[in-house]
Amino acid sequence: MASSAGLALCGQALVVRGGSRFLVSSTASSDDDSLFTYDCSTAEKKSQESKGENGQPVDKGSDMILASTFSKSGSYFALTDDSKRLILFRTKPWQCLSVRTVVRRCTALTFTASEERVLVADKSGDVYSFSVLEPEGCGRLELGHLSMLLDVAVSPDDHFVLTADRDEKIRVSWAAAPHSIEAFCLGHTEFVSRIFVVPGHPELLLSSSGDSTLRLWEYRSGRQLHCCDLASLLEPVDPQGHKGLAASRITFWGQESCLALLCDCVPVVFVFHLHASRQELVFRQQLTFSHRVWDIAFEDTQGLWVLQDCRDTPLVLWKPVGSQWQPVPESVVSQRLSSHLRGNWAMLEGSVGAEDGFRSLYKATFDNMASYLKKKEERLQQRLERQQRQRSPPSDLPGQAKRAREALSC
Template sequence: MASSVGLALCGEALVVRGGSRLLATSTSSSDGDSLFTYDCSTAQKKTQEQEQKGEDGQPGDKGSDTILASTFSKSGSYFALTDDRTSSCFSRLSRIEHKGSEASRTVVRRCTALSFTASEEKVLVADKSGDVYSFSVPEPHGGGKLELGHLSMLLDVAVSPDDRFVLTADRDEKIRVSWAAAPHSIESFCLGHTEFVSRIFVVPDHPELLLSSSGDRTLRLWEYRSGRELHCCHLSSLQEPAEPWSDQRFAASRIAYWPREQCVALLCDRLPVVFLFQLDTARRQLVYRQQLSFQHRVWDAAFEESRGLWVLQDCQEAPLVLCRPVDGHWQSDGDSAEVERLSALLRGNWAMLEGSAGTDGGFSSLYKATCDNMTTYLKRKEERLQQQLERKRRRDPLPGPNGPAKRVKAGEEPRGCSS
């Protein structure tokens, strides 16, 4: 499920979103304090007819202005976001001082995920009803095209680096691999998760591999074309008993990848930790390296190629933390001037993050309720048997020392009793 607070990085362009607003700036000090802001609540909307109808001509969701998902294209030339009503695409957002052109399209249902194709000709939009629509990037006023559908809510969508396959993850524990040219043709299913699949990520420098996270608290590695699971990491086995959240139910919710060190960062919904793994491509497995613990809830994280891992946390004094590997051990770079500069920008716009944090429902609503009818049935059956035995005891008292007790009619004096 899309979060109302998020962090995205491409090159030196850093984007933070919260509520209906996003802030874009540069991690480089050479750009100074350049800042681009965008607010969906004040942006130009479509005509009333377009607001009321989606791309398929059916009534669309009224929705709100809260940004539900956002993503960069591979080159960073484009950035797309979606709220409850529209899907917007910006060109050349990576140059923070120039917004470039903007195009907005009305979507049919509330969106959950976005993904650009590798060619950057299309942006795919997954929605809560299980459908994936594609929108043309070169033709900003073109309508959306229905590409494929599921019977369950979609939580993420991804595209293979060669644009041959579209990968979708849904609430029903499935990962589906479809041919992009003919989405009705399914290449494989990646099956094994026991709860909803929250995120999927195709490893860019090993395009045959897929990472997935789930509400079952696992991170899995797949060879997705064959649907074969290569490795599964159970987070419950990595938890420290002393942690206050060790006995809570939580979902593995975000995946970030650093090609430079083949490092995988995994976030968990509403927890103040980040798990770090090493992708061992030779043995086709994930190796657990370290757990980064924070004082506050972690909202999102993303790698910058030249620096390390940026972490966005629920702390107004220090909203951004930069973590770097030092002698094989990751640690916070708390004294960095760049971290302080970017944190100051966020502190000046803290209301957008603080206000949207309370509306972030997380993944708790995606767990399916279990119904144990047998336990209820057996309990009621036992109660009925006890009631029957009690009634029988009242009708037929136990025998006394002189034999079975006989029933006495009303007004008749029991035998053997003297006056």
């Protein structure tokens, strides 16, 4: 199984993950060269050796990191891996607080705004919550879907849990009573790959899907405010004719009300401006790359960091210059960060990026109407042939028999 590369930023703490490892560095302009690294393959094995609910040993995975995130303040960091573990860290200073077992492999996770709990969404459609204040506490089932969950988010006031699934739905549930559903955001025609509550605009939700659209919602009412067709923005038009463009990352820069979107299978990043008062998204620019882009993240004070499949320059920084975004020439900071990644390139080599998992989520379609019309045409043809035979004059069988008898008597 190929490893997945990812990027996470909170304040000046930058996390790059690949395979079973991640490393943490600082984007500060100082000469601080400190580095924190962690390898999930060295995590506590007792979590793997425990028994599952049915008494069977917990399935041992590859230790590959599946998802990771910072808490809102950056005080905590959490990840889940292919060995069905949730690993919690304190970041100031960096320290592993606990290794806990989850029921099934996870697809996404997020901290509550209060940073008291971690919500973990899994492939079976369930969301479990784990205590941050009690790092060894067991998980608690909060809610469930009938299909695979692909993302989970919380409202800034912690009143609502938002979930996105493979069956085109976005559900808005009350956090205090998850069985109570406030609204559904319906309109996508393929799986919903990412959902994102807009910082500074707690009533607004962004979503992306395998139907190649980016949508803006007022999520408490389930009302769609704006819809962008991503496929129509590709310059030039995608020559490979991908079935859809599903975002693997949505990141927002409050300083410029700027939104960046990384899509699967294409080495481009879409940049939008959010007009909150007009409740719409305005397309600004398409950033094109010569290498595969693994992940993107905004930093409040600098701009957009891009993690790409290039050993010479694995991390590049983009900033707005006038009305256009442009790559920034290598600085002391970017050189130091790239040097760290080159020294740990083994963890990134062969990475595929989170979006590759989306290819299997498209539902197979069958053209039943074409088959029906073909069979109908065959039945009509058979009926026509029978009618023609019935209308033709009957054969002169008695006359033929008499003539045959006369010929024999001669």
